[in-house]
Amino acid sequence: MDNQSMIMESLTQRVSRPVLTDPGPDAEQLRMIFKAALRAPDHGRLRPWRFLTITGGARLKLGELFARSAVAEQPDLSPDAVERLKGLPLRAPVLIALICNLQEHPKVPELEQYLSAGAAAQNILHAAFAQGVGAMWRTGAVSYYSGTAKGLGLSDNERLLGFIYLGTPTGPTKKVDELNPADFVAPWKG
Incomplete structure (x- = not known):
């Protein structure tokens, strides 16, 4: 398969893989994933993104952070819900926290x-897919709790945009409906 065909396959066939297991991406795969992220469109060259990798025992600590943050927001949360939150980061061997680093700029x-950081996240998803790594971008309420942001060390000008879960895909590939571009594109006639 030539380069153009491989790129188009990645762009048109990528799907989220919610069920992930070990092994996660290795150091070289992660390097390529982040190299792709850094090629996102970036008006003003602000580089309004940063990423945290979460692996091994840090995933357990992230689960505890999720639980504490949720209880601070919802003190009546059931014990079962708290335990479920603790287990969320264990759904993949590697997580990437997506952070938008907002900056004052007269033209940006x-x-x-936010769009630039989102494009960086999309590049992460495509770079993972191109290397055979399963990936899923997850948000949920815990991504937006102030306690989660504080626990991850975010500054006041930073916003957590969720987590990309990475690992070896297992189970069947999710069937995605084929969409017709003509249903979403029309010429503007002024």
């Missing part, structure tokens, strides 16, 4: 910085 509004 916050919205463009």
Whole structure:
């Protein structure tokens, strides 16, 4: 398969893989994943993103952080819900926390910085797929709790955009409906 075909396959066939197991991506795969992330569109060259990798025992600590943050927001949370939150980071061997690092700029509004960080996340997903690594971008309420952001060490100008879970995909590939571009594209006639 030539390079163009491989790229188009990645762009048109990538699907989220919710069931992931060991092994996670190795150091070289992660390097390529982050190299791709850093090629996202970036008006003003602000590089409005940063990433944290979470592996091994740090996943247990992240689960505890999720539980503490959720209980702070919802003190009446059931014990079962708290335990479920603790287990969320264990669904994959590697997690990447996606952080938008917002900066004051006269020509680059916050919205463009969020879009740039989102494009970096999309590049992560495609780079993982191209290397045979399963990936899924997950958010959920815990991604938006102030306690989660504080526990991860985010600054006041930073926003957590969720986590990309990475690992070896298991189980059947999710069937995704084939979409027709004509259903979403139309010429503007002024």
